[in-house]
Every structure is written in C-alpha cells, then in structure tokens.
Amino acid sequence: MKVTVHVWRQKNASAAGKFVTYPMDDISPDMSFLEMLDVLNDRLEERGEEPVAFESDCREGICGNCSMVINGTPHGPMRNTTACQLHMRSFSDGEDIYIEPWRAKAFPPIKDLVVDRGALDRVIQAGGYISVRTGSAQDANALPIPKLDVDLAMDAATCIGCGACVAACPNSSAMLFTAAKISHLGLLPQGQTERMERVRNMVRQHDDELFGSCTNYGECQDACPKGISINFIGHLNRDFLKANFLKVKNPRREVESQ
Amino acid sequence: MNVSCEFYRSSVGKKVVVALTGAVLFLFVVGHMLGNLKTFMGMDPSGVHHLDMYAHFLREFMAEAMGHGNFLWLTRVVLLGCLLLHVVTVAQLQARSSEARPVKYKKQTLRASSVAARTMWYGGMLVFLFIVLHLGHLTLGSLHSDFVEGEVYRNVYIAFQNPLIVIGYFIAMCVLGFHLYHGVWSFFQTLGLDTPDRNCALRLVAKVASFVIVVGFLSVPLSLSLGLLPPPVGM
Numbered sequence: 469m470k471v472t473v474h475v476w477r478q479k480n481a482s483a484a485g486k487f488v489t490y491p492m493d494d495i496s497p498d499m500s501f502l503e504m505l506d507v508l509n510d511r512l513e514e515r516g517e518e519p520v521a522f523e524s525d526c527r528e529g530i531c532g533n534c535s536m537v538i539n540g541t542p543h544g545p546m547r548n549t550t551a552c553q554l555h556m557r558s559f560s561d562g563e564d565i566y567i568e569p570w571r572a573k574a575f576p577p578i579k580d581l582v583v584d585r586g587a588l589d590r591v592i593q594a595g596g597y598i599s600v601r602t603g604s605a606q607d608a609n610a611l612p613i614p615k616l617d618v619d620l621a622m623d624a625a626t627c628i629g630c631g632a633c634v635a636a637c638p639n640s641s642a643m644l645f646t647a648a649k650i651s652h653l654g655l656l657p658q659g660q661t662e663r664m665e666r667v668r669n670m671v672r673q674h675d676d677e678l679f680g681s682c683t684n685y686g687e688c689q690d691a692c693p694k695g696i697s698i699n700f701i702g703h704l705n706r707d708f709l710k711a712n713f714l715k716v717k718n719p720r721r722e723v724e725s726q
Numbered sequence: 727m728n729v730s731c732e733f734y735r736s737s738v739g740k741k742v743v744v745a746l747t748g749a750v751l752f753l754f755v756v757g758h759m760l761g762n763l764k765t766f767m768g769m770d771p772s773g774v775h776h777l778d779m780y781a782h783f784l785r786e787f788m789a790e791a792m793g794h795g796n797f798l799w800l801t802r803v804v805l806l807g808c809l810l811l812h813v814v815t816v817a818q819l820q821a822r823s824s825e826a827r828p829v830k831y832k833k834q835t836l837r838a839s840s841v842a843a844r845t846m847w848y849g850g851m852l853v854f855l856f857i858v859l860h861l862g863h864l865t866l867g868s869l870h871s872d873f874v875e876g877e878v879y880r881n882v883y884i885a886f887q888n889p890l891i892v893i894g895y896f897i898a899m900c901v902l903g904f905h906l907y908h909g910v911w912s913f914f915q916t917l918g919l920d921t922p923d924r925n926c927a928l929r930l931v932a933k934v935a936s937f938v939i940v941v942g943f944l945s946v947p948l949s950l951s952l953g954l955l956p957p958p959v960g961m
Contacts, residue, residue, distance in 0.1 A: 474832075537831060540834045566832055568831055573826050573828055639827075641823070671736050675737050679826055680822055680823030680827070681737035681738075681741060681819045682737070682738075683823070683843065683912070684916070685839035686839055686843075687836060687838045690837045691837075702915055702920050703918065706918030706919075707918075708738045708918075712732070712739070713733075
C-alpha cells in the first residue's frame, strides 16, 4: 500500500519545528506503525539524511514509550492500543498520515517526535510510594483484600505512564495519569498510611508541572491505551476533598478540665 | 486558613469552587424558571397579575424580620458573589489550561467530548453577557422600550412583542441549556460523586434538568409572542 506521511521534524528544543512530507510506497499492510517508521528511517539513512527520532522500547504495548499523535489521536485511530500495536492495515491506501509529538508545556520537546516526559516521573515521586515492613517476605494472602478493590486497583495500575491522556486533553491536563497513580495505591490497604498526603502532594506537583486543569471532557479515557476510566479522577477528587477538609483532629492534645 | 489557601490554589480545589458556586447558580435558575411560570396563572380576582404579585412577594419576603426588600438584596448579593467567584475561578483555570499547550496540534481529533463540554468557556461568556443584558432589560428597565417598575406582566408582554428579542432570548436559553447540561454532570464528577454505577442516572439528570429549564424559560416569551396570553389590562 501507499501512504504519505507528514512527520514533525524539530532539531532540538530551541529550534523551530515543521512538517516534512515523505511519500511511502510498497508498505505492507501487515507492518506495524513503528516498522513503517523504521523503513522510512532506513531510506533516510541511505540518502544520508537524519532519521526521524522517535521513542520505542518494548513494541508490545507495555512500556509506554511510543508516544506520538497520529492523525490527531494519541497512539493512532485504534482504541486501547499503543502506537507500536497499531498496524498499517488500519489506514487506507493513499492516506495522508500526520505524525506529531505530544504537545504540552509540561513535555518540552527533545527532538522530532521525542519529548521529555519527566514531569510524569516527578508527579510519581511526589507521592507514588508506600510504607512497608521490610525484612522477610510476608506470607502470600496474609492481608485479605476484597476482590473488587484488587480489580479496581489493578485497572488503575495498568497505567503505563505514556502521557496519551495529556496529549489528548484539550487542556493538557494530566489528571487521568495522576488519578490512576493515586488510586492504585489508595485502593489497597498498603497504600492507606500516606493516602491523604499522597493526593495533596501529587496534585500539587501536577499543578507545579504546568499541566492544565481537567474540565471533564473525557478525551483522556478515550485515548488511554489501557482504557483507564475517568472514574479514577472522581476517586482523586473525593480523596482530595477528604484530605483537605476531613483532617483528623489531634486526639493526643490535653482535655480541658472543668 | 492554610488549608483553604492550598485548596484554592490547586486546580482541583478551584474546580470544586466552580462546581459549588455553579450549583448555587443552578438552584437560582431553577427557582427563576419556576417563578416565571406564574405568567401563565393569569389574574387575581382583584385584577392584579399573579406574576406582579409574585414580584411583590419577593420584595416583601421576610420584610418583618429584615425590612422591605432586604431579603431580595441579600439573595442578590449572594448570587452575585457566586457568579463572580464562578467566573473568576473559571478564568484562572482557563488561563492555566490555555498556557499548557503553547504549540497547537496540526490535527486534533476529539472523539469523546460533547459539544456542550467544548463550548463551556464561550457558552459561559455568552450566558454572562445575557445576564447583563437581561438585568438591564427586565430588572432595571434601561434597555426596555417602555418599562414601568412593578408591572412585571406588562413589561414582559411588551418586551416579547418584538420578535428580535424573542429570538435573542431563544438563543440565550439554548446556550444556557448546553452550559447546564455539561455543568450539572460535571458537578457530580468534580465532587467525586460520580461512579460507573450512578453515571447513567447522573447523565440523565443533567439532560432532563437542562431540557426542562430551557423549555420552562422559553415557554414564556414564546407564548407571549404567539399571542397565547392576553395583553395586560389597558392595552
């Protein structure tokens, strides 16, 4: 099949970027999207041109590296998949394909399609940890957890931190990411110790990274390759309210005598 | 104090403020719509329109405890405060979000968001503009061609004989309906009250509430302009 790809080329963070058009003939519909880019890069190298910089690692949808907006949708038109799981058969013969990096102030560009997603790491650092007893391992199932809680926590924990939620959000908000990270710990007994300070710290970090604010569009849920629900943003909002207004009063202070 | 400062500084806290002030304004809109339906109740045996009596009642409500018109003014001050807080907070959030994507996409396909959600900001500005014009038109009367204070039925009757004004109100109410449709559901989502189990019901509540409010509001100008209601006494 034949496609025309328009790729965002940007030398570095300070250079201005632009779209460059590459006609691609004899592309197999069974190629993955990244393989198509590999073919493009081989040809660019043969011609002595700079290959297109893009991130990829696992190429099986679990690492969250292949961040690119394809025809206006993060990870391309297929739902619940990453760009590496997308195949060229999802496109029609002769189609124009626009490939852009994640665009957000919080994700400064590095080169071409590669952006710095360190902001997401810093959101995790702000509260994505738990206090556990170290030493010898606990017996399996020593801590009974209701099945529904486990499943919900697992749904949130499927977040691979790719940043598609930010890329898809018209506000460039990372609320779905932050909510998933907060919920997968906050839903489990091991995550209770820091639960309230976690939500406050992670929301503060989210805001400090200059992500936009959520207006309940729901674009993030639609673009998420793991299909994470905006229900978790509701969890975050609930925990945030509790953390701010239902603070535990100090039960250790003196009781006034009469 | 520290808690509320940190709360209001955060994007989530601001959203909660928008939701709560929006809820107050929503309740006002419901009350206003129900009050407007007094237009259809016709006249008292003494020859006074029920709508005029209702307007009088609003001024006299709690008059013994608070003095003439003071309860109305208290309500106005609370509503104005909520409106300003709603608008200012949204403006802050909007400023933050519009700065969050300095380079726009060449192509962006929005697949999930509703028209109502996408037009909240511009629709909200139109609603604000409408509120200002509407206050000038039917509260202060300065934008009215022939305004007599206290004769509410007469004022609305005259106002809605002009088809342009009816069209203007029609557009404004449709915009308000879209704003409320997303706003009502967003209220629950923002306060964390939305869950997958309740989602269907909450979306229905938003749909029904916004539809009923729009129809309720529009029933008055439409019936007046279509001649379904009698002219005021002496006209």
